[in-house]
Amino acid sequence: MPMKGRYPIRRTLEYLQKGDIVFKNTVKIMTVNYNTHGELSDGARKFVFFNIPQIQYKNPWVQVMMFKNLTPAPFLKFYLDDGDQVLVDAEGKDHKDISQHVKKILGKSEEVLRAEELARMVHSNPANFGPKKYCLRECMCEVEGQVPCPGLIPLPNEMRGKYKSQMKGTEV
């Protein structure tokens, strides 16, 4: 049973996570102006169709807005935190060119991304037990090969303190 729609691969988590472009912290708003008809806007249309979901997935706090059929030529506009605006012309360009250009001017570089990932790994130690939000496991009973949770399966009598104290009482 195949997925519904044109290019449903765009709607998979794997595709979304494969997005390259992670914007720098100063980029707040991204605006794409393009036309629904015409060859010049073709690259911009493909960019919106294929790459915008990836960009929004990787940058959840950037506002992305699309405007259709406002101007004859397609372009992208970025609004930065200090009030600066960056205008990127997209007329006649291919969607891959546009995304590579945007990555070059406003995306975080590979080194920065790797450094951030290392920092995140260092910050979260997988050996810790705690709430699901911060650690992988909450209790030892979740680990395979360890004693299962007594809430689900009763412990054998040798491990129960109540039974042991009862036995001690009857013996003595």
Add this chain to the structure above:
Amino acid sequence: MSVKSVSVHAKWIVGKVIGTKMQKTAKVRVTRLVLDQYLLKYYNKRKTYFAHDPLEQCTVGDVVLLKALAERRAKLVTHELAEIVYKVGNVIDPLTGKQVAGSLFRETLTDSMENPAGSLTEKLQELNISAATSEILQKPSEV
């Protein structure tokens, strides 16, 4: 009583003006893309913000850039108007700087007004010449 610092999460916002009935305030609708968890597709989610517009220069339908105020101005007003990005009916193409409507360029009236002035002076000169020639023609007829 207490001063609220950085009242909102969003510092810069782009939205469309939907109402200007309040005095010196514009009601702006901002759309953000939100992922539907099951369909894994992005849809626009709307939110309305109120923006302080001291000069009342917004009309309904403008696309507007808002900046977060340092302190909340009123119970609802959290942003102020930074810039009108696209004025409704008068969109200016940022690449060329000319007025634009859809996929066509609008030719402004000032260009066409200049030419008639030039041609009028030429026409006046022609009239003088013709008047002079007609006088010369008339004199021999009088005599």
